[in-house]
Amino acid sequence: MNRPRTGRFVLGAAIVTVPLVLALLGPLFAGDPGPRTVSFTLGGGHWLGTDFVGRDVWGQVLHGGRPVVLTALAATALSYLVALPLGLAVALTHRRLVEELVMRPLDVLLAVPSLLLILLAATVFSPGAVGLTLLVVLVNVSDATRMVRAAATEIAARPAVEALRMQGETWWRLAVGHVGRAMLRPLVADAGTRLTGVLYLVATAAFLGVGVAPDAADWAVMVDRNRTGLFVQPWAVVVPALLIVALTTGTNLLFDAALTDGGRTSRKRPRPSETLRDQAGMEAHR
Numbered sequence: 001m002n003r004p005r006t007g008r009f010v011l012g013a014a015i016v017t018v019p020l021v022l023a024l025l026g027p028l029f030a031g032d033p034g035p036r037t038v039s040f041t042l043g044g045g046h047w048l049g050t051d052f053v054g055r056d057v058w059g060q061v062l063h064g065g066r067p068v069v070l071t072a073l074a075a076t077a078l079s080y081l082v083a084l085p086l087g088l089a090v091a092l093t094h095r096r097l098v099e100e101l102v103m104r105p106l107d108v109l110l111a112v113p114s115l116l117l118i119l120l121a122a123t124v125f126s127p128g129a130v131g132l133t134l135l136v137v138l139v140n141v142s143d144a145t146r147m148v149r150a151a152a153t154e155i156a157a158r159p160a161v162e163a164l165r166m167q168g169e170t171w172w173r174l175a176v177g178h179v180g181r182a183m184l185r186p187l188v189a190d191a192g193t194r195l196t197g198v199l200y201l202v203a204t205a206a207f208l209g210v211g212v213a214p215d216a217a218d219w220a221v222m223v224d225r226n227r228t229g230l231f232v233q234p235w236a237v238v239v240p241a242l243l244i245v246a247l248t249t250g251t252n253l254l255f256d257a258a259l260t261d262g263g264r265t266s267r268k269r270p271r272p273s274e275t276l277r278d279q280a281g282m283e284a285h286r
Contacts, residue, residue, distance in 0.1 A: 009257035016250025019243040023065025030062040040229035040236070048235040052225050053215065057236045063217035064240060068206070069247070071129060072199045075136035076191065079198075080148075082141045087148025088175045091156050103149070106142035114139040114201055122210045132211025136201055140194065147190050151183040192255025196248045203244050219244055 036054035037044060044050075048057035086106075090099050109117070118135045121127065127135060155161060156179055164174060206212045206220035214225070219240035226236035 006257075008253055012250045012253025012257060014250075015246050016254060019065060019247040019250070020069065022062060022243065023069040023247075026062030026065055030059050033059055040226075040233040042233060042235075048239060049233045051222065051233075051236045052229060057222075057233075057239065060217050060222055061219070061239055061243070064219040064222055065243060067129060067212065067216070067218050068199065068202055068220065068244070071133050071136070071202045071211075072195060075133045075140065075202065076195045076198050078133070078137045079140040079144045079194070080187070080191070082137065083144035083148050084180075086141075087145045088152050088179065090145075090149045091152035092175055092179065102145070106145055109138065110142040110146070112139075115204060118201075118205055118210060119208070127211045129211060132202065132205060135211075136198055136205075139201070140198065144190070144194065147186070148183075151186045152179050155179045155182045188255070192252060195255075196252050199244070199248050199251070 034056060037046075037050055039050060039052050039054050041054075042049040046056045046058065048061070051057050051060060086102050090102050117139050118132075121135055125131070152175075161174065161178060164178060169178075203220040206216075206218050207224045209221075209224070212218050212221055214221070222240040223237055223244075226233070230237050
């Protein structure tokens with residue numbers, strides 16, 4: 001691992017560690033909320049002052065990261081859980097009817113801006129944390145399915161995969177054991193970018209009051225509700241905003257460093273497609 005890649009990895013890990021630790025372990029050390037005091041004050045036993053309703057900002061920071069992180073991770077994982085079987089089915093079945101039934105409804109979703117679709121849904125019903133997660137999955141599954149389909153179609157057209165298909169490999173083994181394994185790096189690359197986008201989308205939705213209570217302990221809600229006192233008590237806005245930015249920036253740097261390392265490693269090891277081609281040749285020779 002060379003120095004630029006090592007530096008990128010270390011920098012990404014250092015940036016993302018603080019918000020992740022606060023998000024996942026913060027509620028365990030937050031303790032009792034304590035009595036409310038005067039709004040937007042500094043000092044008085046409060047490390048970061050008080051917020052718009054007199055609550056301790058540090059306590060809100062400790063409680064506010066978990067909803068953002070867990071919602072983003074769950075939404076990203078569920079998006080791929082839906083997109084992978086759909087994209088592989090379209091790429092490997094070679095049937096026009098299947099492609100039309102799967103892709104055309106998803107194209108309609110893709111044409112609507114993500115945030116607009118979430119806001120339109122929020123006018124019909126009031127989504128909680130689970131509802132917000134499902135809405136984020138809905139707006140991401142179309143693009144994720146198209147990415148899976150494109151990657152799987154390119155791999156499925158390779159001679160090695162065609163040879164395995166002609167030898168009678170089952171659809172499941174072909175999709176998961178061969179095509180799925182060969183498209184792992186594009187999936188990881190897309191997952192890093194998509195997780196960052198989902199984090200921003202979840203934070204923006206929470207900032208607009210979708211999926212969370214107006215006084216919830218949430219980093220995005222803290223930025224929204226405390227911005228009126230930015231010049232009086234800036235820590236109530238600056239700290240949660242910096243934590244959201246650090247979380248997304250650090251995630252991007254980590255995925256970028258991991259993918260760069262994977263690209264160098266892949267030059268030293270046989271590619272999955274080459275391995276499949278060799279296996280197919282051996283079977284044909286037999």
